[in-house]
Amino acid sequence: MNKPESGIAARLRIDQRLIADMIAPGSRVLDVGCGDGILLDRLVHEREVDGRGIELSQEGVNNCVSRGLAVVQGDAQTDLINYPDDAFDYVILSQTLPAIFDVKGLLAEMLRIGHRAIVSFPNFAYWRLRADLFFGGRSPVSRRLPYAWHESPNIRFFTLTDFTVLLDEMGLATEKIVTIDGPGNVATREHIGPWSNLLTEQAVFLISRG
């Protein structure tokens, strides 16, 4: 009531908008690595979801709680274990997967505590990144991967195709894939081929238990 809702909505990243569109109103949502809580705030106030968050950074948590969100300071990689099975309809992981050590463990936990997982991440096979490496001979730095190699929190550099192979390996079902290319065109895809792996800058996956 004291918050400019439209302002918050306007500040959503494109992948966050796509994530929000995947979530049914009134559902139970956990946003893992929720940052300043911008997405969670929109979900709570516009979709009437029962929204919770986990965030590692103290500053992020403080901002979330001071805007009235149910967010706890914690580590996605150790703290999901405390939640019961099927506690949520959706567990969101937006732009955090590259920084995760135990990727399979985290995905498995997300789908234990949630019926569905929504994961957004940058595609390391995006053509601009390939070109940086191929022609420039340097580790790519982009708006989605904005860190120099020596200071990046990201430890996993993976492609769209890598991720689909992992989901297959884990026996998880992909319900929806939305890709975003460099100019910001959004496309819903049934599967990822070489061409979409080249042109997609980032993607959002809706995943469920196999």
Place this chain on the structure above:
Amino acid sequence: MTLPNAHKARRLVPEPTLMNMTTSPNDGVTNAGEIIAVEPAVTDLPGHRLVLGADKPMRLASGQLLGPFTVAYQTYGTLNADKSNAILVCHALTGDQYVAEAHPVTGRPGWWERVVGPGLTVDTERYFVICVNVLAGCMGSAGPKDIDPRTGHPFGLDFPLITITDMVAAQKLVVEHLGIEKLFAVIGGSMGAMQTLEWAARYPEMVFCAIPIAGAARHSAQNIAFHEVGRQAIMADPNWAGGDYYGHDTRPERGLAVARMAAHITYLSDSALHTKFGRNLQDRQAVTFGFDADFQIESYLRHQGRSFVDRFDANSYLYITRAMDYFDMAAEHGDNLALAFEKSPVRFCLISFTSDWLFPTSESRRIVHALNAVAAPVSFVEIETESGHDAFLLEEPEFFRILSGFLQGAADIHGLGSARV
């Protein structure tokens, strides 16, 4: 039993007698089931009084029945028409109901005047704030200095042992007396956090949101140890006289002051002490090769001890520290804390402070994990500060910002909006 090193402390604490070291608070106490009436000894303090347990005595955790007995409470702000804007503030060990006004005994500002008041974080132009002096307290609620009508004398250690659960049960009767079916919020720091947690676990249908600050779901061994030091300091004071000092000219002031001094150290942090005092000397250029308060920290602690005895009853200190020691929410749930909060609809906001080693962040995190396990709505922040456990009483803008934001968010959901009453 005698303290092996008691002679070393002779300057402050005279050697204890065998009698008062072995006196157990349970000696001479009535059997469980007997109804204990309490006549208030203090009646001249400002604020509200309520006689409880007159028709139906209140059952204590010890099994004893209490009634009639008096509780003292204060309120600030105005209860709205549908009685939905009430906030119960739970005070800490040595706090009382004078949250946001000058203390009637010391004249000093209320203990949470920074937080509770018109336009402040807990805005009394918007919320109706209640604070009840805890059972066994000494500011008007039934406690050991009150009169036992069976003898006509103060109870002393014949007053029944009180637990956090009992304190909260009495608060619930006050809330019901005020016609409030559901508190918008219960807020408390330290022992107040214990009460807040107990409220949320015991009466979840009466609490919309709970804000335990610098708290724990159990009193740790270290905390029990510090309390025991404080109690032994009181009991070692010959003026304590087995707890029966009320009719005498002297009170166990030195014992209580030492208890306060020891406890006060636990409320601060090493870095805060270093910043504030360091090794600075008190009004002198060099150490005196004696046992005067050479150091500023000594002088400060002695002052803390001295000023405490003016406003606090030594037996109350024994009882309330004991209530904290007995607190262990998981115990009655087979050590599974999560079960205490099962199906709780209460929205929680836990706040801890980085330099608090008395109720460290790990204790709050333990509660958060238990709340996660039952998928309760919970917010949890750890505030960066060097002020130690006492940070919740001090000027901490980030803490105020978070408390205010959480309350606003909860008020929106509770339908309180931003309208003032």
